[in-house]
Amino acid sequence: MSQDFPAQPSYSAQRERFLVAARAAGARLSEYRHPLSGPFDEALLTDVAVIGDPSASRVLVALSGTHGIEGFYGSNCQASWLQELAGRELPRDVAVVMIHLINPWGTAWMRRVNEDNIDLNRNYLDFAQPAPVNxxxxxxxxxxxxxxxxxxxxxxxxxxxxxxxxxxxxxxxxxxxxxxxxxxxxxLFYGGQAASWSNQTLHRIMQQHLDQARTVMCFDLHTGAGDYGHLMLLAIAQAAYPALDDAQAVYGPWLHTLLTGSDNQSDTGVAATTTGYTSQALLNALPDQHLMQFVIECGTYPGEQIxxxxxxxxxxxxxxxxxxxVGRQIKLDLLEQFFPADSDWQALVWLRTRQIWERALAALPQIDQPGSKPGR
Ligand SMILES: [Zn+2]
Known part of the structure; x- marks a missing residue:
């Protein structure tokens, strides 16, 4: 069945590299099994690695693969940073939570969407309410x-x-x-009619791993919007929220705030009209946390080509x-759009992603939730 499906890069190899690096960094691991399998009949799982004190009140979250095929970039950065963290001690009361490939079916099958043609970044809605009409x-x-x-x-x-x-x-x-x-x-850009497996799994992960956190900086990793080799650090939400000032203070001019709405416009290549973004799900699911939610977007090719x-x-x-x-060629072409083979592109996006995470790690001990006792 799988003889022509591209064998490289593969979901299984990404997962293996992530797990090896996580174990070497002393991480606590949990796994969430997806009901379907990949093109090589491989099992599909979302893995979570917690580095540092699991009861820490300050947490950096790195989330990869919301759009499956973009997960090759995200997974690579997660594994590379884990390798560096292996030899280091995290600041006191700080933990790093890595959520590896939240849409594992999409990564394995080299798709942006999930097993039901759902764009996960349109799926974080309250489906008890009528869905938006486009x-x-x-x-x-x-x-x-x-x-x-x-x-x-x-x-x-x-x-x-x-x-x-x-x-x-x-x-x-x-x-x-x-x-x-x-x-x-x-x-295209179908948001679904119910919460997808990945949506439900992300909510379980947040409940199990972020409940104790007071201050959270979360990075959702993407590619495919913006100019080739340029990274954008975005805060995307339907409205301004309490921690946005802290986020702005940490990153200054590096951070671009994108407020979404049906009449809103954006020149970033990331749609401002979108409903159901991951970042809004985090804001809704973690109402008591001082939450800074970010999107990292790595530019690749022109939008019309993609x-x-x-x-x-x-x-x-x-x-x-x-x-x-025919399928093989379509997959290889799509992969290039979201994960260019160019080693300079790959080196650049890793360099910038690492800088963003290192700055977050340095800033986290200094950020207090308003109203909490300092040094909690
Ligand atoms: Zn994306």
């Missing part, structure tokens, strides 16, 4: 439901996309598409076979 997407859906990779139907879909692009421009069009939609399970490859991969899982030769 009317603008309705007229665009036929572009993404196209059943051909090549041929007349695909050409019609390409022409429709090109026509809308000419009329509205890339940013305006993506503000509609990337906002997410909850009506078409076979569409979008074309996302459409091909979307077609592949709806109408093709990820394990045949």
């Amino acid at each position: 009317r603008g997407y309705e007229a665009l859906h036929e572009i993404y439901a196209c059943s051909q990779l090549r041929g007349s139907q695909r050409e019609r879909a390409d022409a429709l996309l090109a026509e809308r692009l000419r009329a509205e421009g890339w940013s305006a069009l993506m503000a509609i598409v990337e906002a997410g939609q909850y009506a078409h399970p076979d569409g 979008h074309r490859h996302l459409r091909d991969d979307h077609w592949l899982h709806l109408h093709g076979d990820p394990c045949d030769r």
Whole structure:
């Protein structure tokens, strides 16, 4: 079944490297088994490594693989930092919690989305409430439901996309598409109709590992937005929140705050119209913690190019076979969009991610939750 699926990089190798580094750093490990398996019939798990005192009140959280295929970058950084932490003592009352590949199915199958075509970063909603309605997407859906990779139907879909692009421009069009939609399970940027396995698992992890924390700095690791090789450090939320001033003080001009809303705009390449972001889930799930939630975005290729490859991969899982030769090429092309093979790109994103984490680690002992006793 798997003979043509790319063997490198692989979910299993990422997991093995992470676990070896975590054990060497003396981490406490927990695992969360996903119900499905990968292209090589391998078991899929999300792993959590806690380094330092598990009852520490100040915690740095590093979360990888919200978008599965972006997890190769995130996992590499987690393992590399674990290797460095192995020889060091953390500041008093500080722990590091690494959540490795929260969407393991997506990483193993080299997809941005999960096993149900759900974009996890559109799925953190209260599904007891009516899902957001994305009317603008309705007229665009036929572009993404196209059943051909090549041929007349695909050409019609390409022409429709090109026509809308000419009329509205890339940013305006993506503000509609990337906002997410909850009506078409076979569409792009689908947010689902219930909490996904990864959503539920992240909530369990937060309950089990962050309940004791008072001050939390959380980094959700992504690639694919922004200029090639440039890192953006973002705070994304629906509204300003209490810890944002502390976050700004730690990072100064490195930090860009992005407030989301249906009429909001952004020139970062990250959609401001989106609903159901991970960062908002953290804010909702940890209301008593002094929480600074960040997104790290590593720029790769131009948005239009990435979008074309996302459409091909979307077609592949709806109408093709990820394990045949056509599938293999689509996977390799998509991988390059979100995890460039260029070793200079990889070195740069690691350098900046490490700087961001080291600054957080140095700052955490100094940040007190308002109203708490100093030195708690
Ligand atoms: Zn992402």
